[in-house]
Amino acid sequence: MASVAELYYYPVKSCRAVSLNEVTVDSFGFENDRRFMFVRGNGRFLSQRQEPRLATIKATITTTGRRIDRLRLESSLVENALEIRPRFDGETIDVSVWEDRVRGVDQGVEAAEWLRGILRTDSVHNRLVAVPDKDYRRDVELPKSFPSVPHSQLSFTDAGPLLLLSEKSLEDLNRRLEERTGETVPMSRFRPNIVVAGCDEPYEEDTWLLIQIGAVPFMSYRKATRCKMTGVDQESGEVDKIGPLEILREYRAPRGPGKAEFGQLLVPLTTGGTVSVGDPVKVLDRKKTT
CATH class of the missing domain: 2.40.33.20 (PK beta-barrel domain-like)
Structure with missing residues (x-):
């Protein structure tokens, strides 16, 4: 079998x-699967199709019960790891995955600055977003x-x-x-x-x-x-x-x-x-x- x-x-x-x-x-699907993603300044999702360096990023989450308390990102391409307390409520921005337009919670400038080192770009318009706790639906x-x-x-x-x-x-x-x-x-x-x-x-x-x-x-x-x-x-x-x-x-x-x-x-x-x-x-x- x-x-x-x-x-x-x-x-x-x-x-x-x-x-x-x-x-x-x-x-x-699986708990905590793809709850975060990187997006460009226009909200369009970033993937290894355009940025294969994303494959080097290891993500570790810390939870209390079913709640994500901390997110840690590290990569062989940069010396410093990023560790944040993610937000799942508050102000959201428009983001898209293929043709689906939804809302995501921006995780702030620190995450955007860290991503610059991975992508080797001067842009801080790329952002890390999270699936919001409320007002999110993608069938x-x-x-x-x-x-x-x-x-x-x-x-x-x-x-x-x-x-x-x-x-x-x-x-x-x-x-x-x-x-x-x-x-x-x-x-x-x-x-x-x-x-x-x-x-x-x-x-x-x-x-x-x-x-x-x-x-x-x-x-x-x-x-x-x-x-x-x-x-x-x-x-x-x-x-x-x-x-x-x-x-x-x-x-x-x-x-x-x-x-x-x-x-x-x-x-x-x-x-x-x-x-x-x-x-x-x-x-x-x-x-x-x-």
Whole structure:
């Protein structure tokens, strides 16, 4: 039977992953996932697509109960770490993630100054923002044929509350990549929340519709579309000459060369439960093939 091999969350959008042994599921997916992001002066989100150096930023949060008390950011590119007491209320600014316009709480000049050293720019218009406690709503865009999940929404993530990927699928991609380049890539390139071991076949997760992990049910509603961030080393921020995206486009792009797919987007059907490494992944229903 398939089981959970690894769990990750990303406190700051497009920064380094944090490994977990256990995590609480909330209306955004995993608790504290992508609650912060960097934006340009116009409010547009910053990501490794434009600024691969963001991959060098390690974020650590300190909580009391379910409340984030401190956020610490550090990077090999600068000597000093940033440590702030984040704000989740008060004045907000307009920010955007792709076509979604929402509000974010500006975390101040100190964070903006620290980011200058990472991006090596004189601009202080780039800011760090947080998902506000109130007056924030960003709905999950589910296919019309799927039932609605009213409690579920998106934080600052790109497209889905959670991303699941199997070890077997990565093995298949790496076999193809090694044949072409002599190299392989780690799972971190694809920034999953849930890594599954024990699948019988590569891409078996593509067939799952309803699954249960621990006591938490999830609906798998579409494949994840991949971008050039898969070519960014998640430790150094360096960019591959030939990355996994080029290989994926050859055999995982049924909707066209710009739509390579790898991994599954999940929406939790209940909140408040926990998911742990080692939990079995029970397949409750599979997608109908046509």
